[in-house]
Amino acid sequence: MFIDRASIYVKGGDGGNGIVSYRREKYVPLGGPAGGDGGDGADVVFVVDEGLRTLIDFRYQKHFKAPAGEHGGTKNRHGANAQDMIVKVPPGTLVRDAKTGAFLGDLTEHGARLVVARGGRGGRGNTRFATGVNKAPDMAERGEPGEERELELELRVLADVGLVGFPSVGKSTLLAAVTRARPKVGSYHFTTLTPQLGVVETPDGRGFVLADLPGLIEGAHEGLGLGHEFLRHVERTKVIVHVIDMAAVDGRDPVEDFQVIEHELEAYDVALADRPRVVAANKMDLPDAKEGLARFCEAYPELEVFPISGATHQGLEDLLRKLADILDEIPAQTQPVVVDTDEQTHKVYRLETVQPFTIRRQGGEFIVQSDELEKLVTMTNFQQFDAVKRFQRILKQRGVDDALRKRGAKDGDSIRIGDMVFDFVE
Missing domain, CATH: 2.70.210.12 (GTP1/OBG domain)
Known part of the structure; x- marks a missing residue:
């Protein structure tokens, strides 16, 4: 779970x-x-x-x-x-x-x-x-x-590499092929509903964490499908791997699939557009995959595409070496992913008039609101005569007595500070 x-x-x-x-x-x-x-x-x-x-x-x-x-x-x-x-x-x-x-x-x-x-x-x-x-x-x-x-x-899942793509393009099969993780694999959409992690070890001894992230659909950045439940995990990854079904098993168009996924990522967070990415051209063991790969490479000649098959393990070593190379090139100080703009630690200081307390009348009570005075009430033992005198002295020094008189408080009126209610005495 x-x-x-x-x-x-x-x-x-x-x-x-x-x-x-x-x-x-x-x-x-x-x-x-x-x-x-x-x-x-x-x-x-x-x-x-x-x-x-x-x-x-x-x-x-x-x-x-x-x-x-x-x-x-x-x-x-x-x-x-x-x-x-x-x-x-x-x-x-x-x-x-x-x-x-x-x-x-x-x-x-x-x-x-x-x-x-x-x-x-x-x-x-x-x-x-x-x-x-x-x-x-x-x-x-x-x-x-x-x-x-x-x-x-x-x-939010912390992984070096995240697998992204539409449902049923073979992400879980790829994860199982290159790690010891055993995600649920099925021939139906949304087999993976939660992120799955696995540790990859390349033939030359390097390693990294790979995440199989739940499949997204068009409109995910607006919360459709798994929506934000998926996209917030992508923010944590250092490298994005687009897993594309080149055989178009479900009648999908590989070229269009890549466009939609890129749009969803950028619409959710523009910073994802600058994240290193490679394309895993999956299901190359199936008919029509070569034709789909040719059309894809023609449409995106600038992309680095790795023809693979998660089922037969075709081309996986080259893909893993490339991912390890990219991770080696990312400076250590830039690897932690920056969180949302509303989570930045920048602070803006403004000059504001501090109100030490406020007084309002409710029914037959005058209510004095102040965090400092409410804490004072909690810490004062009113069974001790000296403590009561100190409490009264502090109220007078803070100007509470004068403020209550200006609000019309008279002898015998009830004053509430926090959980304490006492009578106003001239």
């Missing part, structure tokens, strides 16, 4: 809580605060494992929650940071944020890492809040919540 798309949920570990503690030692009166900080929560990290070939594991496990950091201890002992949660993915995995569509990473090399959900910072113990005015603060922070998000994973 080939699974090349998956939707999952990831959450970084919450930070550990800081604690309130004081030194309790003999002969040390008024020892002062000694509460330790909480440890940082773990990140969720994707790591490429070249032993994986599909995303099938994500069909059975869709939720990944990293462990939380350890709480702080007495005597200024800090909680331990949690170990990162490692999630293995196959080479060729693209990662996007499901809600925003933002491109997060393209994982191609074995061992490559991508942090997809960061763990929260550990909360500070009361030692951190000691001042000259308040030498024994009775407050500590809760740990910061870990980042959480929904992700869309997409696997």
